[in-house]
Amino acid sequence: MAARPAKSSKPPRLKQTPTTKDAPTKMVAPRPEKFNKEQELAAYREMLLIRRFEEKAGQLYGMGFIGGFCHLYIGQEAVVVGMQMAMIEGDQVITGYRDHGHMLACGMSPDGVMAELTGRRGGLSKGKGGSMHMFSKEKNFYGGHGIVGAQVSLGTGLGFANQYRDNGNVSLTYFGDGASNQGQVYESFNMASLWKLPVIYIIENNRYAMGTAVSRASAQTDFAQRGASFNIPGMQVDGMDVRAVKAAADLAADYCRSGQGPIILEMQTYRYRGHSMSDPAKYRSKDEVQKMRAEHDPIEQVKLRLIEGKHASEDDLKAIDKEIRDIVAKSADYAQNDPEPDPSELYTDILR
Amino acid sequence: MPTNILMPALSPTMEEGNLAKWLVKEGDTVSSGDVIAEIETDKATMEVEAVDEGTIARIVVPAGSEAVKVNAVIAILAAEGEDVAAAASGGPAGAEAMPQVAEAPKEAVSQDAGSSAAGGGAPAPTHVPAQVKVADDPDIPAGTEMVSMTVREALNSAMAEEMRRDEDVLIMGEEVAEYQGAYKITQGLLEEFGARRVIDTPITEHGFAGIGVGAAMAGLKPIVEFMTFNFAMQAIDQIINSAAKTLYMSGGQMGAPMVFRGPNGAAARVAAQHSQCYAAWYSHIPGLKVVQPYTAADAKGLLKAAIRDPNPVIFLENEILYGQSFEVPKIEDFVLPIGKARIHRSGGDATIVSFGIGMTYAIKAADRLAEAGISCEVIDLRTIRPMDLDTVIASVRKTGRLVTVEEGFPQSSVGDHIASQVMQRAFDYLDAPVVTICGKDVPMPYAANLEKLALPTVDEVVEAVKAVSYA
Numbered sequence: 097m098a099a100r101p102a103k104s105s106k107p108p109r110l111k112q113t114p115t116t117k118d119a120p121t122k123m124v125a126p127r128p129e130k131f132n133k134e135q136e137l138a139a140y141r142e143m144l145l146i147r148r149f150e151e152k153a154g155q156l157y158g159m160g161f162i163g164g165f166c167h168l169y170i171g172q173e174a175v176v177v178g179m180q181m182a183m184i185e186g187d188q189v190i191t192g193y194r195d196h197g198h199m200l201a202c203g204m205s206p207d208g209v210m211a212e213l214t215g216r217r218g219g220l221s222k223g224k225g226g227s228m229h230m231f232s233k234e235k236n237f238y239g240g241h242g243i244v245g246a247q248v249s250l251g252t253g254l255g256f257a258n259q260y261r262d263n264g265n266v267s268l269t270y271f272g273d274g275a276s277n278q279g280q281v282y283e284s285f286n287m288a289s290l291w292k293l294p295v296i297y298i299i300e301n302n303r304y305a306m307g308t309a310v311s312r313a314s315a316q317t318d319f320a321q322r323g324a325s326f327n328i329p330g331m332q333v334d335g336m337d338v339r340a341v342k343a344a345a346d347l348a349a350d351y352c353r354s355g356q357g358p359i360i361l362e363m364q365t366y367r368y369r370g371h372s373m374s375d376p377a378k379y380r381s382k383d384e385v386q387k388m389r390a391e392h393d394p395i396e397q398v399k400l401r402l403i404e405g406k407h408a409s410e411d412d413l414k415a416i417d418k419e420i421r422d423i424v425a426k427s428a429d430y431a432q433n434d435p436e437p438d439p440s441e442l443y444t445d446i447l448r
Numbered sequence: 449m450p451t452n453i454l455m456p457a458l459s460p461t462m463e464e465g466n467l468a469k470w471l472v473k474e475g476d477t478v479s480s481g482d483v484i485a486e487i488e489t490d491k492a493t494m495e496v497e498a499v500d501e502g503t504i505a506r507i508v509v510p511a512g513s514e515a516v517k518v519n520a521v522i523a524i525l526a527a528e529g530e531d532v533a534a535a536a537s538g539g540p541a542g543a544e545a546m547p548q549v550a551e552a553p554k555e556a557v558s559q560d561a562g563s564s565a566a567g568g569g570a571p572a573p574t575h576v577p578a579q580v581k582v583a584d585d586p587d588i589p590a591g592t593e594m595v596s597m598t599v600r601e602a603l604n605s606a607m608a609e610e611m612r613r614d615e616d617v618l619i620m621g622e623e624v625a626e627y628q629g630a631y632k633i634t635q636g637l638l639e640e641f642g643a644r645r646v647i648d649t650p651i652t653e654h655g656f657a658g659i660g661v662g663a664a665m666a667g668l669k670p671i672v673e674f675m676t677f678n679f680a681m682q683a684i685d686q687i688i689n690s691a692a693k694t695l696y697m698s699g700g701q702m703g704a705p706m707v708f709r710g711p712n713g714a715a716a717r718v719a720a721q722h723s724q725c726y727a728a729w730y731s732h733i734p735g736l737k738v739v740q741p742y743t744a745a746d747a748k749g750l751l752k753a754a755i756r757d758p759n760p761v762i763f764l765e766n767e768i769l770y771g772q773s774f775e776v777p778k779i780e781d782f783v784l785p786i787g788k789a790r791i792h793r794s795g796g797d798a799t800i801v802s803f804g805i806g807m808t809y810a811i812k813a814a815d816r817l818a819e820a821g822i823s824c825e826v827i828d829l830r831t832i833r834p835m836d837l838d839t840v841i842a843s844v845r846k847t848g849r850l851v852t853v854e855e856g857f858p859q860s861s862v863g864d865h866i867a868s869q870v871m872q873r874a875f876d877y878l879d880a881p882v883v884t885i886c887g888k889d890v891p892m893p894y895a896a897n898l899e900k901l902a903l904p905t906v907d908e909v910v911e912a913v914k915a916v917s918y919a
Binding site: 151152154155157158159160163164165170188190219220221222223224225229230231232233238239240241242243246248249250251252253254255256257258260267279280282283284286287290368370373374375376377378389444445446447448 | 454455456457458459460462480481489491492493494495496497499518519580618644649650652654655656657658659660661662663664665666667668685686689690694695696697698699700701702703705734735737758759
């Protein structure tokens, strides 16, 4: 009988071989960029549009106008708005199923997004995609994907196409802390780094993969280091501060456009709502949510700076609020009254 | 105008719920995002947040109420500046204004599902894929020079020609470049087209299939080679959920114009994990085209068509056929239509339908049956999806007898689909039940004798045709 190793309470010690000759892949995020008045106001409007839109979507879901799954972006607005501020014409965006905010930030019509949520013919996918599957060729938005992690390989393919065409564009590939544990993410990291593809991997770490806290699902919770095995640099960014996101986005875009390959931005953010509309969010305390809203809300931060910097008065902001509410109310109205798709649409768009 | 706060639906299936608790009282001011109530659904207790700002004018449904219908007014909110007392006394604003979500008309669903061929009031056939227009075969002019070519050479020249023709066509996969292809299908392509367009990937099928789909969504026309389709199982999510469905999900805005190709089915003595036919699997999926050629001419003409096709095409090859030679017309730019079966030989007594390597059994069986005085019509499907059932049915109307042949597993096989369609569309023309010859219902064994037993045999096909012919 083979001898069993003696049980020991101490784990065996391994000889450590220092490997410091390789460049460290963990980068320090740049300081938040100082915004001028126009940038602050633009960020405020964009984020407010997403928040009000999502609140309305939640309401329409409650009224039965929106079916199936509906994942709201409330709390995470600074991430996509800050990223978009660094982008140029032709850069592509792709994300998972929490996608309404990304579409609005890409300039897709609120009417079209909302009508897709209600499954109507004026929806961006003619009512055939729904909340999780929307696209816009015109705005370079490549979805909208319901399979966790699939967009990472697809987004890497968008970067591949940019390199193939040598067009100077980058692919903004968004995914969450949950998707970060999928195998195809690392297959994609490997090829992106090997081939120096222009891809910014934006990990929106909102701390929960559905109901599982990052510490319960991830052996390495520093997502900026998830590319270390592939020599992909990464940094952790305050995803609640739109200026910090913008500064990191500029750095990342320059890095990719200069042909150095992919880069990872871990956006430390938070979703206020449950994972989807049917999630009571019992896996976290109310205090945690409340503290985040009170101290780190991305919109309130900008609002405060606008007032304190005398860039806008309370009345100015109220006027913007009203304008945004009107846009959202119009989209809700359109989405409720637009007809359902014609039955003949059942058999279209299967093949070209 | 005061705003009604409605009982929300908090899950896809919720119709009613219990109003467990109010966290606000009448007269309280609320702003959007404030939690105002707790609701018990069939799954969980959920918080309800205020959407609008204002003052709670009236609580209509008290805490503790059970089975409150979704969309019932549970409270009334007076907006800033509105008279709270008036709002409270006014009754629900626009009450009973339940949203009307029209039900999809049911009768329209099967409208395009083919026409009834059997007549006599037979029910319309079901389970028919959406109709696809297919071009006719190009006429090969009389006197066209034919050259002998292996299937391998045909596939190789098809890719080379299309890559010369279109800069957006590229090939990626394991060992396709420097190694010259695990089965030498990509031999010489690296030398001609360079490493930008002929790309060796790491052994990561899921990842490079996804990268290929992403590149296709961006407008490139990738050929993704799987060393065998057994390994495409790692990538099947990207093939089906991303490549096949994106065109539909995007309302026609973008799709995946690409080819997934590689050897499929049993090779020789490589056992269960390397010997499986995926024709029936992929043929199940709307949004894909599925091609499996037998001859070198079809391999060439159909691969060129697949590369040009704006849809994702699954192109199933066979390792055993790679080295076999066939006559290929010497025509510049020889392209065949996807979705068109080919009558390999005409006959009047029985129809044998097969595809890919299955054709080897069908042809040998037809030869032997001819000697026995039974004239078989042998149809090579060439494309599994969209399937050219019209050609099959026209033949069955003539012969009244049908045998299908394939190497794949028997349950839900390609033959099963053909049998079902022929039964629904040509029942009155059948003189005998359809017989489907398939691989045996076992994982592929390694031992040479068992492997032979697991595959179809010419004898089985001969016996099946005799059985349906009552000969």
